[in-house]
Amino acid sequence: MASEVEGKAxxxxxxxxxxxxxxxxxxxxxxxxxxxxxxxxxxxxxxMMEENEPLIVAALCDDLSKPELESSIYExxxxxxxxxxxxxxxKQWMMPEKAKTSLITFPSSAEIVSEPLGVVLVxxxxxxxxxxxxxxxxxxxxxxxxxxxxxxxxxxxxxxxxARLVADYLDRSCIKVVEGAVPETSALLEQKWDKILYTGNExxxxxxxxxxxxxxxxxxxxxGGKCPVIVDSDINLQVATRRxxxxxxGCNNGQACVSPDYIVTTKNYAQKLIxxxxxxxxxxxxxxxxxxxxxxxxxNSSHFxxxxxxxxxxxxxxxxxxxxxxxRANLKISPTILLDVPQDSLIMTEEIFGPLLPIILVDEVExxxxxxxxxxxxxxxxxxxxxxxxxxxxxxxxxxxxxxxVNDTTVHLAEPTxxxxxxxxxGMGAYHGKFSFDTFSHxxxxxxxxxxxxxxxxxxxxSRGKIRLLKAVFDGSFLGIIRALIGWSKS
Numbered sequence: 339m340a341s342e343v344e345g346k347a348x349x350x351x352x353x354x355x356x357x358x359x360x361x362x363x364x365x366x367x368x369x370x371x372x373x374x375x376x377x378x379x380x381x382x383x384x385x386m387m388e389e390n391e392p393l394i395v396a397a398l399c400d401d402l403s404k405p406e407l408e409s410s411i412y413e414x415x416x417x418x419x420x421x422x423x424x425x426x427x428x429k430q431w432m433m434p435e436k437a438k439t440s441l442i443t444f445p446s447s448a449e450i451v452s453e454p455l456g457v458v459l460v461x462x463x464x465x466x467x468x469x470x471x472x473x474x475x476x477x478x479x480x481x482x483x484x485x486x487x488x489x490x491x492x493x494x495x496x497x498x499x500x501a502r503l504v505a506d507y508l509d510r511s512c513i514k515v516v517e518g519a520v521p522e523t524s525a526l527l528e529q530k531w532d533k534i535l536y537t538g539n540e541x542x543x544x545x546x547x548x549x550x551x552x553x554x555x556x557x558x559x560x561x562g563g564k565c566p567v568i569v570d571s572d573i574n575l576q577v578a579t580r581r582x583x584x585x586x587x588g589c590n591n592g593q594a595c596v597s598p599d600y601i602v603t604t605k606n607y608a609q610k611l612i613x614x615x616x617x618x619x620x621x622x623x624x625x626x627x628x629x630x631x632x633x634x635x636x637x638n639s640s641h642f643x644x645x646x647x648x649x650x651x652x653x654x655x656x657x658x659x660x661x662x663x664x665x666r667a668n669l670k671i672s673p674t675i676l677l678d679v680p681q682d683s684l685i686m687t688e689e690i691f692g693p694l695l696p697i698i699l700v701d702e703v704e705x706x707x708x709x710x711x712x713x714x715x716x717x718x719x720x721x722x723x724x725x726x727x728x729x730x731x732x733x734x735x736x737x738x739x740x741x742x743x744v745n746d747t748t749v750h751l752a753e754p755t756x757x758x759x760x761x762x763x764x765g766m767g768a769y770h771g772k773f774s775f776d777t778f779s780h781x782x783x784x785x786x787x788x789x790x791x792x793x794x795x796x797x798x799x800x801s802r803g804k805i806r807l808l809k810a811v812f813d814g815s816f817l818g819i820i821r822a823l824i825g826w827s828k829s
Contacts, residue, residue: 349516349518349521349522349525350521350525351525351528351529353525354516354522354525354526354528354529355529357486357514357516358457358486358529358530358531360511361457361484361486361511361512361514362456362457362484364484364511364512365454365456365457365483365484365512369484369509369511369512370454370479370482370483370484370512371454371482372482373428373429373432375482375509375512376428376479376480376482377425377428378509379479379508379509379512379513380421380424380425380428380476380479380480381421381425382507382508383417383421383472383475383476383479383507383508384418384421384422385507386503386504386506386507386508387414387417387418390499390503391410391414393499393503394409394413394414394468394496394499395409395410395414396495397468397495397496397498397499398413398467398468398493398495398496400495400496401464401467401492401493401494401495401496401637402465402493402590402593402634402635402637403633403634403635404590404634405631405632405633405634407632408588408589408590408634409468412466412469412589413466413468413469414468414469416469416473416751416752417468417469417472417473417476419752419754420473420476420477420754420770420771420774421476423754423771424476424477424479424480424774424775427771427772428480428775431452431480431772431775432452434449434450434451434452434784435449435450435452436448436449437449437450437783439785440814441811441814442811442812443785443787444791445787445788445790445791446785446786446787447785447786448783448784448785448786449784450781450782450783450784451781451782451784452481452775452776452779452780452781452782453482453779453780453782454481454482454483454778454779454780455481455483455532455533455778455779455780456483456484456532457483457484457485457486457531457532458478458483458484458485458486458531458532458533458534458535458778459485459486459488459526459527459529459531459533459534459535460474460475460478460485460486460487460488460534460535461488461523461526461534461535461536461537461538461546462474462487462488462489462490462537463490463537463538463595464490464491464492464493464637465590465593465594465595465637465691466590466594467489467490467493467496467497467500468496468500470537470560471487471489471496471500472487472500473769473770473774474535474537474769474774475487475513476774477769477773477774477775477777477778478535478774478778479513480774480775480778481774481775481776481777481778481779482779483532483533483778484512484513485512485513485514486514486515486516486526487500487504487513487514487515487516488515488516488517488518488522488523488526489501489515489517490538491517491518491519492637492638493637497517498517500515501515501517527545527546527549527550528549530553530555531550531553531555532555533555533556533557533558533777533778534546534550534555534556534557534558535557535558535560535767535769535777536557536558536559536560537560537561537595538560538561539561539562539689540561540562540763543559543561543765546559547559557766557767558759558765558766558767558768558769558777559760559765559766559767560595560718560758560759560760560765560767560769561595561718561760561763561764561765562595562596562689562691562717562718562760562764563595563599563689563715563716563717563718563760563763563764564599564600564686564689564690564713564715564717565596565597565598565599565717565718565719565720565721565739566598566599566600566601566602566706566709566710566717566720566721566737567582567598567600567601567602567720567721567722567723567747568601568602568603568703568706568710568720568721568722568723568724568733569582569601569602569603569607569611569723570603570607570703570722570723570724570725570726570729571603571604571606571607571703572724572725572726573723573724573725573745575610575611575614576614576618578723578745579611579614579615579617579618580618581723581745581746581747582598582601582615582721582723582747583615583618583619583622583673584747584748585597585598585721585746585747585748585749586598586673586693586695586747587619587622587623587633587673587693588622588632589748590634591633591634591635591636591671591692591693592690592691592692592693592694592695593634593636593637593641593691593692594691594748595718596718596719596741596747596748596751597691597748598695598721598747599689599690599695599717600686600690600695600696600697600698601695601696601697601698602697602698602699602700602706602709602710603697603698603699603700603703603706604699604700604701604702604703605699605700605701608677608678608697608699611697612659612660612675612677612697615660615675616660619660619661619673623672623673627661627663627672627673628663628664628665628668628670628672633670633672633673633693635668635669635670636669636670636671636692637669638669639666639669641691641692642664642666642669642671644692645671645690645692645693645694646664646671647684648684648685648688648690648692648694649662649674649685649694651683651684651685653679653680653683654676654679654680654683654684654685657676657677657678657679657696658674658675658676659675659676659677660673660674660675661673661674661675661693662674671692671693671694672693673693673695674693674694674695675695675696675697676694676695676696676697677696677697677699678697678698678699679696679697679698681698681709686698703724703729704729704732707732707733707736707737710737711736711737711738715762715763715764716738716739716740716760716761716762716763716764717739717740717764718739718740718741718760718764718765719739719740719741719742719743719747719748719750720733720737720739720741720742720743721742721743721744721746721747722742722743722744722745723744723745724744724745730744738761738762739761739764740758740759740760740761740764740765740768741756741757741758751770753770754770754771754772755771756770756771757769757770757773758770758773759773795807795808796808803822803825806821806822806825807819807822807823809822810822
């Protein structure tokens with residue numbers, strides 16, 4: 339029945355309801371809860387990637403002209419790493435966690451049990467269409483849930499391949515892929531889910547959250563924002579420049595939620611930084627970067643037009659100090675650096691999500707914090723390049739972001755021991771590693787008592803003595819308990 343539903347030409351609310359109904363029945367039967375099922379699915383996912391890596395790389399190339407290294411390492415290898423970590427740690431994650439008890443419930447024992455939430459929805463993004471689709475699914479499976487994955491229609495080749503591979507390798511009765519665009523997503527959002535994880539932009543996130551609110555469904559929102567880079571002067575400039583380039587243009591040509599969005603540096607240091615950028619960019623992408631096979635293209639003509647609009651604004655177009663070349667036919671924009679753009683320009687008020695990198699000038703590097711905090715929003719990531727320990731400490735204390743990195747960019751995503759998620763406008767909730775397992779689990783409190791040690795003071799009729807004794811118990815004061823008992827005996 340489910341395969342028939344998914345194969346319909348029109349996926350409407352009735353189709354979505356049927357999919358969720360089938361998944362709930364499978365979940366209620368306990369299929370997804372065993373360690374054996376979870377490990378079987380994760381091993382099948384590993385096999386799926388190992389046997390089909392060339393197909394996955396080809397699909398990512400079709401969608402984004404993504405270089406093979408970025409596809410193999412930043413997408414496929416990272417999902418494999420998530421699978422292997424879950425397989426290694428899952429038994430430990432599933433074990434009840436012992437909890438201490440107090441005098442209030444003495445004698446007793448307590449534990450925290452991780453149980454799957456149920457049927458969850460993962461809505462992924464187009465910029466890393468393989469990683470951002472399957473990485474959350476790894477966590478959902480490890481936690482024992484049934485899953486519906488909705489890939490982005492803006493990456494159609496990857497979406498189609500995911501639908502086929504997931505159906506071929508994973509348990510179709512528990513894990514499903516629904517393809518489509520706005521109508522299909524809307525149909526899915528009308529249903530009641532036990533959790534929704536959405537990766538994308540703030541505008542769509544509001545729609546997702548509003549739909550979830552109707553059913554009191556918890557959400558994880560992985561959004562973006564203008565990720566700043568502060569560059570101090572006491573650094574290895576070549577290494578810093580290369581790491582910024584890697585995080586900006588080496589991550590899908592700037593089309594990444596954690597990609598550096600703008601740089602803040604001092605007026606005295608900006609020219610040295612620009613010279614270094616020009617040198618390293620030519621070394622990496624040649625004299626004509628539009629012909630480089632190591633740069634992804636802009637995803638579609640709509641995003642190309644949006645980025646062109648940012649560049650063509652009157653108060654911005656004259657600020658280009660490097661790059662700016664465009665190839666509309668092939669949807670290519672070269673790495674572009676702009677110097678001293680106005681703070682009220684479109685390029686500084688919108689998330690860029692492309693190969694454009696403005697540089698903002700300040701008198702002192704400490705002024706960078708005011709530039710970042712004055713935006714009124716909190717980015718998904720923020721970066722600082724410095725050897726100054728006091729500046730590092732102030733950076734951590736002053737800048738609120740989903741994640742911070744000192745002397746590199748974007749690499750925190752590769753550490754499964756760190757949570758990945760936003761704050762404020764850049765999102766809510768987190769995943770990666772055990773955080774993925776926890777995100778898709780309910781932490782159930784379990785307290786066990788015997789019939790001995792029944793405290794009669796909790797029962798009516800109430801008295802002043804009982805009140806004094808119970809207050810002392812809740813305060814955890816043994817001296818107070820003794821005083822209350824002595825006072826009670828005297829009365």
